[in-house]
Amino acid sequence: MWLANYRVDLCDGAAGEAAVLSRAPHGVRALSDRDERRYALVEEAPVRRAAWPGDQRPIVVGAGPGGLFAALRLGEAGAPVVLLERGEPVERRHHDVRAFWRRGELDRDSNVVFGEGGAGAFSDGKIYTRRRDGDLGWIFRRLVDHGADPQVLEEGWAHLGTDRIREILPRLRQRLVDLGVDVRFRTRVDAFLVEAGRCVGVRLGDGSELRGAPVIVATGHSARDTWAAMLDAGAAAEQRPIHIGARIEHPQRLIDLARYGRARGDLPPASYRLTSRPPQGKARPAHTFCMCPGGTVVAASNLPERVVVNGMSYSGRRSSLANAAVVVQVTPADYPGSDPLAGARFQDAIEARAFCCGGKGFKAPAQRVEDLLAGRASTSVGRVSYTLGVRPADLRDVLPEPLIDGMIAALRHFDRRLHGFAGPDAVLIAPETRTTAPLRFLRSPERESTTLPGLMPIGEGAGYAGGIVSAALDGYRAAQVLVERFCPRLA
Numbered sequence: 001m002w003l004a005n006y007r008v009d010l011c012d013g014a015a016g017e018a019a020v021l022s023r024a025p026h027g028v029r030a031l032s033d034r035d036e037r038r039y040a041l042v043e044e045a046p047v048r049r050a051a052w053p054g055d056q057r058p059i060v061v062g063a064g065p066g067g068l069f070a071a072l073r074l075g076e077a078g079a080p081v082v083l084l085e086r087g088e089p090v091e092r093r094h095h096d097v098r099a100f101w102r103r104g105e106l107d108r109d110s111n112v113v114f115g116e117g118g119a120g121a122f123s124d125g126k127i128y129t130r131r132r133d134g135d136l137g138w139i140f141r142r143l144v145d146h147g148a149d150p151q152v153l154e155e156g157w158a159h160l161g162t163d164r165i166r167e168i169l170p171r172l173r174q175r176l177v178d179l180g181v182d183v184r185f186r187t188r189v190d191a192f193l194v195e196a197g198r199c200v201g202v203r204l205g206d207g208s209e210l211r212g213a214p215v216i217v218a219t220g221h222s223a224r225d226t227w228a229a230m231l232d233a234g235a236a237a238e239q240r241p242i243h244i245g246a247r248i249e250h251p252q253r254l255i256d257l258a259r260y261g262r263a264r265g266d267l268p269p270a271s272y273r274l275t276s277r278p279p280q281g282k283a284r285p286a287h288t289f290c291m292c293p294g295g296t297v298v299a300a301s302n303l304p305e306r307v308v309v310n311g312m313s314y315s316g317r318r319s320s321l322a323n324a325a326v327v328v329q330v331t332p333a334d335y336p337g338s339d340p341l342a343g344a345r346f347q348d349a350i351e352a353r354a355f356c357c358g359g360k361g362f363k364a365p366a367q368r369v370e371d372l373l374a375g376r377a378s379t380s381v382g383r384v385s386y387t388l389g390v391r392p393a394d395l396r397d398v399l400p401e402p403l404i405d406g407m408i409a410a411l412r413h414f415d416r417r418l419h420g421f422a423g424p425d426a427v428l429i430a431p432e433t434r435t436t437a438p439l440r441f442l443r444s445p446e447r448e449s450t451t452l453p454g455l456m457p458i459g460e461g462a463g464y465a466g467g468i469v470s471a472a473l474d475g476y477r478a479a480q481v482l483v484e485r486f487c488p489r490l491a
């Protein structure tokens, strides 16, 4: 039997609708009239340019959601911004990613995590937040203006899909170029220039220098080389807990049956979100993360001889498989050292073990859940979506014991919540290490490094975001600080 709960609110006119939306428990907080005026669609809003101080040329490093929205806000305010991106524009990046997924040919600067759009480009494109007002309104309006379905303004659980994201990005780029932003691809920042204790520019991969300030660094959770460069330049950072585990993959119809109680028919592919909190000292807490209904498990490494997995889906979510990360709590006490990069070394060691267990060719180690629970290695795993292929394995050879214990406790618990979760059709593909950054750069409320003025660490890589929307918001707000400082008339 299939049961659903609906609540129907009747309202009279726009004011009534806004009142209903504002109290709907799973609804979206709608744009107010003030928001509509302030964050008007780009075509409607005249570009408000101002005399940006001649000696202030902001540099934005990284064209993921954080960097793109920082550059867009600055560009709209008339700032002479330079946007530097180590990877390719999304059209060419798409070919680079395909070469990796099909043939294991890795481009270290243009891949699933690097290139225009950042890590969000080859993602599920879930943009989960119930708010569409305030600064988020500015972001959502621009997403729609550049090609996102206007429905995302109304859905609390909106999903763009990787194919749609790829259509939005070139339009966003064109907008930046029209605003006068100097957008440079295949331009990697290798070091930061420091004079009299201030960051005054960057050194590029070809050895040349580019002077400008402030430098907004939005390089994401996988640019470990850039973290090292920031630390070398004098930016202080601290360790931060993360979650690590594996992707679990099931037939989508198993999830539909468990959630809907029957085949889904015309309903969207079902999803889930599960949490495990074993009694203190028994096993570590764990949860599912980034569930991709009708999705695909993808190879997401940017480094040779390292295996990393993640999940994504297309807007139609038509794959017959469903995946999600099952991740277990990791704390700085697990890291091999007390320096800020120790967490990255912890991730890296797991990724290197996975490469070996996978047969040293970007195949991912995989284990049937039943085998993991029975304490034996898998000898076969059945059909999975991971295009580079998997190698049946024992995930104990990849993940440290406390993580395996946490995962086993979670899988047993989740199986009681969602029938079949730990059944014979469930396969784990490992490792899911890049859930977020294992460090945080210390910054002031104005988003400036507390130890290196002129440097603004933002987004997921700086430890201040955990998804597309929060990274974009951090970028917008960093830019807004500069607009308020240099052009208060426009803020």
Ligand SMILES: Cc1cc2nc3c(=O)[nH]c(=O)nc-3n(C[C@H](O)[C@H](O)[C@H](O)COP(=O)(O)OP(=O)(O)OC[C@H]3O[C@@H](n4cnc5c(N)ncnc54)[C@H](O)[C@@H]3O)c2cc1C
Residues within 6 Å of the ligand: 061, 062, 063, 064, 065, 066, 067, 084, 085, 086, 087, 109, 112, 113, 114, 115, 116, 117, 118, 119, 120, 121, 122, 123, 124, 125, 126, 127, 128, 187, 188, 189, 190, 218, 219, 220, 221, 222, 223, 226, 290, 298, 300, 310, 311, 312, 458, 459, 460, 461, 465, 466, 467, 468, 469, 471, 472
């Ligand atoms: C496969 C996958 C699926 C995901 N699914 C979702 C999802 O459904 N929903 C969601 O909200 N989040 C998802 N995420 C997470 C989301 O993508 C990130 O949280 C978000 O992209 C972080 O934005 P960011 O701008 O901080 O960094 P990033 O998006 O990582 O962007 C950083 C950019 O900086 C560039 N860069 C790095 N170093 C340098 C350098 N030295 N010089 C120049 N450029 C540099 C990189 O090439 C990259 O383009 C997913 C991530 C992955 C990998």
